Amino acid sequence: MIEFHLDARSGVAPYLQIVWQVRQALLLGLLAEGDQLPTVKEVVTKVVINPNTVSKAYRELEHQGLAAAKPGVGTFITQSLGQASLADHAPLQEELRAWMRKARAAGLTGPGIEAMFQSTFRENPEGEK
Amino acid sequence: MTAILQARSLGKTYGRRDALTECTLEIPPGHVVGLVGPNGAGKTTLLKIACGMLAPTTGHIEVLGNQPGADPAQLARVGYVAQDTPTYSNLTVADHLTLGAKLNPGWDALLAHARIDQLGLDPKQKAGKLSGGQRAQLALTVAVAKRPELLILDEPVASLDPLARRDFLRHLMESVAENSTSVILSSHLVSDLERVCDYLVVLVSSRVQLAGETEDLLAQHHRLVCARRDQADLPDGLEVILADHTDRQSTFIVRSQTQIPAGDWVADQLDLEDLVLTYMERAAAPTQSQPPRGASR
Numbered sequence: 001m002i003e004f005h006l007d008a009r010s011g012v013a014p015y016l017q018i019v020w021q022v023r024q025a026l027l028l029g030l031l032a033e034g035d036q037l038p039t040v041k042e043v044v045t046k047v048v049i050n051p052n053t054v055s056k057a058y059r060e061l062e063h064q065g066l067a068a069a070k071p072g073v074g075t076f077i078t079q080s081l082g083q084a085s086l087a088d089h090a091p092l093q094e095e096l097r098a099w100m101r102k103a104r105a106a107g108l109t110g111p112g113i114e115a116m117f118q119s120t121f122r123e124n125p126e127g128e129k
Numbered sequence: 130m131t132a133i134l135q136a137r138s139l140g141k142t143y144g145r146r147d148a149l150t151e152c153t154l155e156i157p158p159g160h161v162v163g164l165v166g167p168n169g170a171g172k173t174t175l176l177k178i179a180c181g182m183l184a185p186t187t188g189h190i191e192v193l194g195n196q197p198g199a200d201p202a203q204l205a206r207v208g209y210v211a212q213d214t215p216t217y218s219n220l221t222v223a224d225h226l227t228l229g230a231k232l233n234p235g236w237d238a239l240l241a242h243a244r245i246d247q248l249g250l251d252p253k254q255k256a257g258k259l260s261g262g263q264r265a266q267l268a269l270t271v272a273v274a275k276r277p278e279l280l281i282l283d284e285p286v287a288s289l290d291p292l293a294r295r296d297f298l299r300h301l302m303e304s305v306a307e308n309s310t311s312v313i314l315s316s317h318l319v320s321d322l323e324r325v326c327d328y329l330v331v332l333v334s335s336r337v338q339l340a341g342e343t344e345d346l347l348a349q350h351h352r353l354v355c356a357r358r359d360q361a362d363l364p365d366g367l368e369v370i371l372a373d374h375t376d377r378q379s380t381f382i383v384r385s386q387t388q389i390p391a392g393d394w395v396a397d398q399l400d401l402e403d404l405v406l407t408y409m410e411r412a413a414a415p416t417q418s419q420p421p422r423g424a425s426r
Contacts (some may be wrong), residue, residue: 008323013344044302048295049324050161050307093267115395122398123388 003032004047011122014049018057022066026081036066037075040086131194134179135312139172139188148174150335152188156201156313156328161305163326163343164315166406171335173212176283179313180209182198188292193278205234208267208277212284214268218257222250225271233275242273244300262293266300273304280304282314285322298325331405333412350404355394363426364390371407382407388399 004018012020013043025031038046040054058075061067069075103113132155139152142394149171156162164172170342177183178190181198190196195203216225222245230236244251248266256264265285282301286294304310316322322329331339339346350370351367353363357379362367367389371382382399384387389396399407 006322006324009400011400013347015326015344041303041306044306045299047297047324048302050327051302052159052161052327119396 015053019060031077032080036078039074070100134192136190139190140186142186147335152337160328161303161326162313162328163322164330165334176281180207180281206278208272208275208280210268210272210282214255214265216264218361223252229271237274237276240349244270265297279311319405323401331408333409338408338412350399351389351396353396354392
């Protein structure tokens, strides 16, 4: 079983934080196919959060094909995610490094680069469309 | 499904003083609603009207599809915990449960006793001897055991320490999870509401300034920081909520139904506290707000 935590200052909607924490746990191998997620009530008790938020997160995980609800039992993980580590994405990282060199050459400094990344990332945090 | 609360041009005056003015709201079911505003904004008045303890001076209101306090059935559907979670100091914890059982047709005695057990309250203890946090929990237990469809709480956590506050909200959220109760709770502390409310109503100077699903509201509002300019020079579709200028810089809080277009500004999201403060500030300085351009709603 995993536990969730909420960061009120992150600017990320609470339900998305839960979705990401499940994805993260899958990537880290803490969760695998067949594992049960904490019940809504358990999350509510632990994190003190609106139960609707937890239900919404679980629905989103179902929508993404990562989990399925068994009525009256709970929500279960339906697939394991490959252990795609950062090292497997070396070419992507190299492109990012190249982009950062360009950004610096264009006069952007650390905070500017971070702001641009964040604002671009926030345009579509879930990679839709 | 029926709206939790539907108000049209609701108003309440005490003598010459307006406590609530032109309040129009439609809150969909299944929400935990945070009613926020400074002291004296009219929060208590609105909540008392919603549970039938006060009659409005003007306008119309329905709660769960009926007139508040219309009949015993309607009274049983709505639970109300008044400001500072009052209890009877000379009655014991057990007396409170007996009272609750005698006064409420749908009383869930099992739930009430289980909750008192879980809280570790001594049934023989007089309520007057309980700590503030325990008294609040007792009041909540009585309200929840009545099994209402809607629970209305007026500033329930304002006087509690942070730990008691968290425990109270935990108990409240567990009840929502177990019984699918809708909740309206008022507070002047936004931080209390951040985790638990998925619908927000901001009330300032007797008027509703903002209402909507928290997540939508947060997604729609941004802070734009740019070189000093007139707000008329901003792109169409941005409703300027608040504008602030220094000799070289302008800061706008804007509302937009669509993505903020890229431009020579930095756009940041607001957190809930900033959002609420923005609307409080605007209400306090009405001359600064200008009619919305482009964007509606």
